[in-house]
Amino acid sequence: MPKKNQFSISSSDSDSPRKSLGSSVSTEPGPGPGPGPSSSSSSKVNNKSSVWSGLLVSPFSIFDSEPKGCLKKGEICAKKYNGIGLGVGWTSAVKRMMNSGSMRRIFGMDKTGIPNGSKSDIWLLGVCYKVVHDDDPSVEPTQSDGFSAFVDDLSSRILITYRKGFAPIGDTKYTSDVNWGCMLRSSQMLVAQALLLHRLGRQWRKSLDKPLDQKYVEILHLFGDSEDSAYSIHNLLHAGKTYGLSPGSWVGPYAMCRTWETLARSKREETGNADMSTTMAIYVVSGDEDGERGGAPVLCIEDIVKHCSSFSKGEVDWTPILFLVPLVLGLDKINSRYLPLLAATFSFPQSLGILGGRPGASTYIVGVQDDKAFYLDPHEVQPVVDIKVDKLDVDTSSYHSNTVRHFPLDSIDPSLAIGFYCRDKSDFDDFCIRASKLVDQSNGAPLFTITETRSSTTSVEYNDRLTSDTGVPELDSFDAVAPGESDASRPEDEWQLL
Numbered sequence: 005m006p007k008k009n010q011f012s013i014s015s016s017d018s019d020s021p022r023k024s025l026g027s028s029v030s031t032e033p034g035p036g037p038g039p040g041p042s043s044s045s046s047s048k049v050n051n052k053s054s055v056w057s058g059l060l061v062s063p064f065s066i067f068d069s070e071p072k073g074c075l076k077k078g079e080i081c082a083k084k085y086n087g088i089g090l091g092v093g094w095t096s097a098v099k100r101m102m103n104s105g106s107m108r109r110i111f112g113m114d115k116t117g118i119p120n121g122s123k124s125d126i127w128l129l130g131v132c133y134k135v136v137h138d139d140d141p142s143v144e145p146t147q148s149d150g151f152s153a154f155v156d157d158l159s160s161r162i163l164i165t166y167r168k169g170f171a172p173i174g175d176t177k178y179t180s181d182v183n184w185g186c187m188l189r190s191s192q193m194l195v196a197q198a199l200l201l202h203r204l205g206r207q208w209r210k211s212l213d214k215p216l217d218q219k220y221v222e223i224l225h226l227f228g229d230s231e232d233s234a235y236s237i238h239n240l241l242h243a244g245k246t247y248g249l250s251p252g253s254w255v256g257p258y259a260m261c262r263t264w265e266t267l268a269r270s271k272r273e274e275t276g277n278a279d280m281s282t283t284m285a286i287y288v289v290s291g292d293e294d295g296e297r298g299g300a301p302v303l304c305i306e307d308i309v310k311h312c313s314s315f316s317k318g319e320v321d322w323t324p325i326l327f328l329v330p331l332v333l334g335l336d337k338i339n340s341r342y343l344p345l346l347a348a349t350f351s352f353p354q355s356l357g358i359l360g361g362r363p364g365a366s367t368y369i370v371g372v373q374d375d376k377a378f379y380l381d382p383h384e385v386q387p388v389v390d391i392k393v394d395k396l397d398v399d400t401s402s403y404h405s406n407t408v409r410h411f412p413l414d415s416i417d418p419s420l421a422i423g424f425y426c427r428d429k430s431d432f433d434d435f436c437i438r439a440s441k442l443v444d445q446s447n448g449a450p451l452f453t454i455t456e457t458r459s460s461t462t463s464v465e466y467n468d469r470l471t472s473d474t475g476v477p478e479l480d481s482f483d484a485v486a487p488g489e490s491d492a493s494r495p496e497d498e499w500q501l502l
Contacts (some may be wrong), residue, residue, distance in 0.1 A: 126154050127350040128371035128378065129161075129197065129357055130206065154371075158378065159406040160210040161370060162196040162224070164189045165384045170229035173238050178251040181237055182385050186366040187359075188237050189382035191260045192227050193368040194359050195235060195286075198326045198425045199223045202284050206353070210404060215396035224403060225391045233391075234271050243267035257359055257366075257421040258330040261288045265328070272315060284425075285315040285325040289452055301329050301452040303439070308432070325432075326356070327424040329452050334418035336363075343413055345451050347372045348442055349422055354435045360420030362411065369416070377413040380405065422451065 123136040123145055133154040135145035145151055166189065168180035181188065200208060203219045210220070226235045233239070241249050244263030249255050255263075268286040275283075287308065291299040312323040333342045349355055350372050361367035361379065371378035386402050426432040436454055443450040 122374055122376075124374050126150075126371055126373045126378070127347075128154060128157055129350065130353040130355040131157060132351070133157075155406055155408060156209055158370065158408065159404050160208065161380060162193060162200065162227075162403050163380050163382075163405050164192045164196065164227055164403065165382045165386050167229050167237075167388050168385055169388045171231075171238075173241060173251045176251045180385070181251075184252050184254055185237060186361075186382045187255050187257070187260055188240055190359050190361070190366040190368045190380075191264060192235060192237075192240075193380055193382070194356050194423045195264060195326065196223060196227055197356050197370075198284065198423065199226070201356075201425050202324055202427070210400075216398070216400065218393075218396065221391065221396055221398065221400075222393050224400060225393045228391050229388050235267065239267060240264075243270060254364075257419055260359065261328040261330045261421050264288075269315075283316075283323065285312060285323045287311050287325055287327055289327055289329045300450050301331070303327070303329075303436075303452055303454045304456075304458050305436070305454065306457045322429045322432075324425070324427050327426070328359075328421050329423075330421040331451060332419050333451075336418075338414065338416055338418040340414060341447070341449055342451065343375070345442060345446060346416075346422070347413065348445075349424075349451075352424065352435065352438050354424040354426055354431060354438075356423030356425050358416075358420055358422055360417055362415060363417040372413060373410075375413050376410045377416065378408065378410050381409055 126133040126135060134150040135148045135154070136150070137143055137148060166180065166182045166185060168182060170179055172179055200220075200223065203223065204217070208217075208220075211217070226233055229236055229238070231238045240263055241251055243249075243266045244255070244259065246266070247255070247259035247262050249259065249263055265286045265288045268284070272283065272285075289301045289303045291301050308325070309321075312325060313321065316323045333339055333346075346358065350357070357371070358369040358377075359366065360369060365383070367379040367381055367383075369377045369379045389399070389402055391398055391400075424435060426435050439452070439454055443453055
């Protein structure tokens with residue numbers, strides 16, 4: 005018998021209506037108008053299929069065993085709940101768009117098709133969905149309970165798009181962010197997801213009933229398009245002046261991450277000793293000398309502890325924290341050795357997805373299946389919605405979409421940022437264990453490393469076997485291990501100062 009959700013295939017150009025009676029699957033390769041893509045590298049990546057077949061037959065095999073309990077009927081399988089400014093891809097994309105006469109032509113309308121009826125599991129921000137029933141493999145994946153649960157989850161994530169008709173930004177005449185604000189909007193979606201986790205939990209789903217959940221409305225209000233909303237595009241641009249943010253211009257992931265860190269700190273100063281239960285710190289994980297020498301970013305546990313204490317003004321030992329990890333994983337094209345590592349991060353319960361997209365056009369990437377990346381697209385122009393915290397009957401439909409969009413993960417812009425949210429110290433310990441296992445599988449080229457102190461000259465392995473009586477690893481449970489490769493032996497096209 006057909007499921008209650010019927011899925012239609014839609015090309016979903018950026019100018020077409022986003023809403024539909026049922027959920028739809030978009031076959032477009034990337035977002036709508038925005039800065040055009042950078043030119044492809046002249047050297048082709050050979051044996052593309054062997055990379056995925058060899059390393060991503062199960063992209064999450066990096067862990068001791070395959071994650072158990074993947075969704076069949078909407079159950080969560082988790083056990084518990086560069087200082088580089090604009091990357092080359094973004095810079096060349098902006099230049100190309102400025103020198104071209106057609107955004108449509110720059111962006112390209114080549115189709116990738118739906119995932120060809122893939123029966124592989126889908127990972128969406130730390131949650132695993134089975135799209136095929138073991139007891140009935142004849143069921144089409146898009147008609148399965150698992151796929152319906154996946155769409156329900158996806159459509160509950162907060163979508164933030166271009167808006168028009170808001171109050172002018174600062175002393176400018178900009179009342180819309182069309183064609184230049186996609187990176188800001190994508191970053192707002194990632195932070196909004198962190199706040200959903202922080203205040204409502206990962207199992208929260210948007211209800212069609214009203215009145216709406218008070219906490220949900222409060223979160224939306226934070227991203228309103230006025231200076232009165234803490235995380236508005238107005239306040240982001242003001243906080244990011246130091247990093248080159250200005251109305252009408254494009255920005256890269258690193259500058260965007262630093263802007264969020266600055267804005268969170270300034271808002272904390274404004275609120276003073278407000279209730280810490282609703283507060284979340286933001287921390288940018290960078291490399292040596294604040295990332296200005298390149299290299300893999302280093303998550304220093306000592307720095308994290310100090311940051312949490314400072315953020316809470318010493319009131320608590322640990323503050324819920326959002327980690328942003330800006331990366332450059334290639335020049336014009338992402339290095340394929342990083343793709344399985346990126347895909348594996350979506351299996352982390354702490355996953356907030358990826359701030360990135362096709363070259364020059366930012367999106368919010370929220371999930372993976374095989375070699376495809378699912379994303380939320382900010383490139384639709386919508387009128388401003390005035391969200392009041394005391395109006396629980398407001399129409400929030402423009403903040404959600406049931407359209408399933410995807411593109412090949414190997415076409416992602418090499419300049420990106422990964423996000424993670426850790427609710428408490430136990431959650432952080434779990435994250436470190438998972439991240440250390442990922443480092444072990446990186447063959448000397450990790451996405452980022454973990455160290456106990458800044459004075460450490462080697463990376464560390466977060467050992468989950470040595471714990472204190474409370475079950476929390478002691479400091480001596482961090483065992484120093486030699487790096488997988490020296491800087492001299494690392495391929496030249498991996499990490500470079502740009």
